[in-house]
Amino acid sequence: MEHRVDPATDRVVQACRAMVDAGGPIAVGDLAAEVGCSARTLTRSFRTVARMSPREYRAGARDQAMRWTLRRTPVGVVVLAASDRGLAAVRIGTDADELLDAIRDEFAQASFTRDDPGLRDAATAIAALARGTEPSGSIPLDLHGTAFQARVWEALRRIPAGETRTYAQVAEEIDRPRSVRAVANACAANPVALVVPCHRVVRSDGGLGGYRWGIEVKAHLLDAERR
Numbered sequence: 001m002e003h004r005v006d007p008a009t010d011r012v013v014q015a016c017r018a019m020v021d022a023g024g025p026i027a028v029g030d031l032a033a034e035v036g037c038s039a040r041t042l043t044r045s046f047r048t049v050a051r052m053s054p055r056e057y058r059a060g061a062r063d064q065a066m067r068w069t070l071r072r073t074p075v076g077v078v079v080l081a082a083s084d085r086g087l088a089a090v091r092i093g094t095d096a097d098e099l100l101d102a103i104r105d106e107f108a109q110a111s112f113t114r115d116d117p118g119l120r121d122a123a124t125a126i127a128a129l130a131r132g133t134e135p136s137g138s139i140p141l142d143l144h145g146t147a148f149q150a151r152v153w154e155a156l157r158r159i160p161a162g163e164t165r166t167y168a169q170v171a172e173e174i175d176r177p178r179s180v181r182a183v184a185n186a187c188a189a190n191p192v193a194l195v196v197p198c199h200r201v202v203r204s205d206g207g208l209g210g211y212r213w214g215i216e217v218k219a220h221l222l223d224a225e226r227r
Helices: 007-021 028-035 039-049 054-058 096-106 120-130 147-157 167-173 180-188 215-226
Strands: 065-073 076-082 087-093 111-114
Touching: 007 028, 007 039, 007 147, 028 039, 065 096, 065 120, 076 096, 076 120, 087 096, 096 111, 147 167, 147 180, 167 180
Parallel strands: 065 111
Antiparallel strands: 065 076, 076 087
8 A cells, every 4th residue: 555644744844855855954943944844843754754864865875775666668678776664666667687777876865676576567568558557556655856846746647547637737736827838847857757747748739748757758658558
């Protein structure tokens, strides 16, 4: 079952992450003052959601144990990495080593161990998504992003397979109708390809728009889902 966090707790942590990512304070007291909660609440919230302190988060997930595996799919090699909370990264390409190196760079201070048996269910679910079919069961996620990105990614997960939405429609859905470009940027920053289906977002004129993993991959995924 997918781990769920109280929305208020998640909002606190996402706001803190955004400030830390922007070079803001990492002292709990300073962050709490910025967010508008007590230091105790912030500490409890951050460790509940991120499984680390704000200082550890800025350090690049220092001492975090990450597990990874890969799966060959119709759209290419998919490398996925997970923390103890859930999937944190899913990358698509042709060179598994390059994809893994990119994930290592993102979580620069984390330790990585290959774990094919432990991530078999997640890899099977990813392979199903790459074929255009819905996997059985939910996929626990460990997403790091700003509060705005989190809202976009949540909206993307509500788009049914075989359907598309425009960037403008997603902006309307999250009550930010003037933030179409920001929605596109959030799609590009999606850390877990396929699971958060940013490939289901297209331009208002019907064009596919951009896709981090290649327009051909995006077209293949949409065609597979429609079939």
